[in-house]
Amino acid sequence: MKTPVILLVALLALLAGCRSDSKQTQVEGQKKLTAFDDQVQQAMSGMTLDEKIGQMTQAEITGLKDDKDVGDYYLGSLLSGGNGDPKEGNSLKAWTDMYDKYQSLALKTRLGVPILYGVDAVHGHNNVLDAVIFPHNIGLGATRDSDLVRRVSQVTAEEVRATGINWTFAPCVAVPRDERWGRTYEGFGEDPELVKTLGEASVMGFQGADLRGPLSVLACAKHFAADGGTIWGTGALKAPDKPERWPLDRGDVKLSEAELREIHLQGYVTAINAGVGSIMPSYSSWNGVKCSGSKRLLTEILKGELGFEGFLISDYNAIDELPGDYKNDIETSINAGMDMVMVPNNYREFIRLLRELVDEGKVPMSRIDDAVRRILRVKFAMGLMDKGRSHMADRALHKRFGSPEHRQVARDAVRRSLVLLKNDNKALPLSKTFARIHIGGKNADDLGNQCGGWTIDWQGKSGELTTGGTTILKAIQGAVSASTKVTFSKDGSGADGADVGVVVIGETPYAEMMGDREDLSLSIEDLSAIDNMKKAGIPVVVILISGRPMIIEPALLKCDAFIAAWLPGTEGQGVADVLFGDYKPSGKLPHSWPQSVNQIPINVGDAMYTPLFKYGFGLSY
Secondary structure, rough: OOOOOOHHHHHHHHHHHHHHHHHHHOOOOOOOOOHHHHHHHHHOOOOOHHHHHHOOOOEHHHHHHOOOOHOOOOOOOOEEEOOOOOOOOHHHHHHHHHHHHHHHHHHOOOOOOOOOOEOOOOOOOOOOOOOOOOOHHHHHHHHOHHHHHHHHHHHHHHHHHHHOOEEOOOOOOOOOOOOOOHHHHHHOOOOHHHHHHHHHHHHHHHHOEEEEEEEOOOOOOEEOOOHHHOOOOOOOOOOOOOEEEEEOOEEEOOOHHHHHHHHHOOOHHHHHHOOEEEEEEEOOOEEEEHHHHHHHHHHHHHHOOOOOOOEOOOOOHHHHHHHOOOOOOOOHHHHOOOOOOEOOOHHHHHHHHHHHHOOOOOOOOHHHHHHHHHHHHHHHHOOOOOOOOOOOOHHHHHHHHOOOOHHHHHHHHHHHHOOOEEEEHHHOOOOOOOOEEEEEOOOOOOHHHHOOOOOOEEOOOOOOOOOOOOOHHHOOOOOOOOEEEEEEEEEOOOOOOOOEEEEEEEOOOHHHHHOOOOOOEOOOOHHHHHHHHHHOOOOEEEEEEEOOEEHHHHHHOOEEEHHHHHHHHOOOOHEEEEEEEOOOOOOOOOOOEEOHHHHHHOOOOOOOOOOOOOHHHOOOO
């Protein structure tokens, strides 16, 4: 392996110390989840087996056979996946109405146990129109600013709670070690130390000092464990009848336990320190064993050694990928330690088969009780079980949804995230009083490309979005003096006579497996736009919009300045702030930058470490 291995004995001692610290450093004012066990036991004493299994079941709203099933099957949770919008659309009002409808159904059951409603609010409340969209985690990793990350999560939590929803499947504390992986941008960076710090800050921002707080949401650290460490070529099949694979997504992690702990478990230690209430096991495998069915990972290490007191939620249909038939998948995963199962469409069969497994003695009642105890601990900690408390959405929060104050936090996050990789002849900062600035590139005036995946749609989409926000082109136009002319051509042509050219290039949106990509070279379209700008004989600034480092040397040689802007989200003014020197670039690379495709994977600490730019590199003015 490229990464040096720490001796297992020393590492176990280190983690033992981390576990001890966990008890001492839990968020001040936030009770340990086990503090609610007496109340949980009292609630469980009156529950039937069907009601308990219902608590362990999460269906998707788009997969409900009948809305009445929420009550008839005692469902403990619902979710909206990446495209799981309300039937009435995805406006703020539609989301809020939908949440209230389903929560009302749960409250009418015999015991009236409220539902947890989960969404992937991974860079803002990104499914909902007019939400503020923050930089993806790779950009936040470049800021190295835990206070900022905490504030970003706080704002996201407030916008999520404005719709009534009380649970986000975030933060992702993966440690991406191969930039070809389509989820690279969901992680903070390649170094576990960075992930430890920022993952903990994000959990604190989401959950606040007290999970009962009106602006707190339940966080979910994901994907346990080592989803960022899969080996190229071991990923999931695209379809059962096709031989092609997603080369990295849902693949196999071939590491010793010592390496697994050293690299990929550190973010979970600090997330648990921060009191995270839920953790999502990964689709991927560890040495050939699916994480969703690994008792070693879920029960012995996570719940036992690391002392996790919350509950585990499986990923979307994840247990279906375990070997064997569906009933065997359920038996394996539940006995391994899975507490709640995400079964978007198949919830009726899941409930029936789990009941059969209990009746047959294949899933012990003690395991059912442990799972329900963990789920109800969290519901009590969140105040969901408090009698007399309203569980409907607080619509007074609508007035701050997508507000200028929230957008200012995102703008600050953008400018802190930018990494200046080249600045020859002091090409930057630009003057606001230039006579003319020419802008080019496919990502200059495309809010969808600027935001990336997990934005309105699961995979994201190019073009204009109904999220509000400002493209980089519009931000530049708004930043310059009244006498400065800003011109634009997508292909970079027409730059003759301009004082400077700015070309905004890079990736178009994708999410998870669809983003697995062997060749990270820039497109011909991007290189042509730079060439067209260069032909004018003017200084050229290149801005790269991407969810990972790309192979940029051909572009780097042709420009005077180069900025890695990651996936900045809706607030393009943050990019303009840096271009014109209102904010000096301060971002540092969260990933080693490869010279060529053949050099991937490359990570800090490798025996042979000769990247184009080292981990932590970043210029300023």
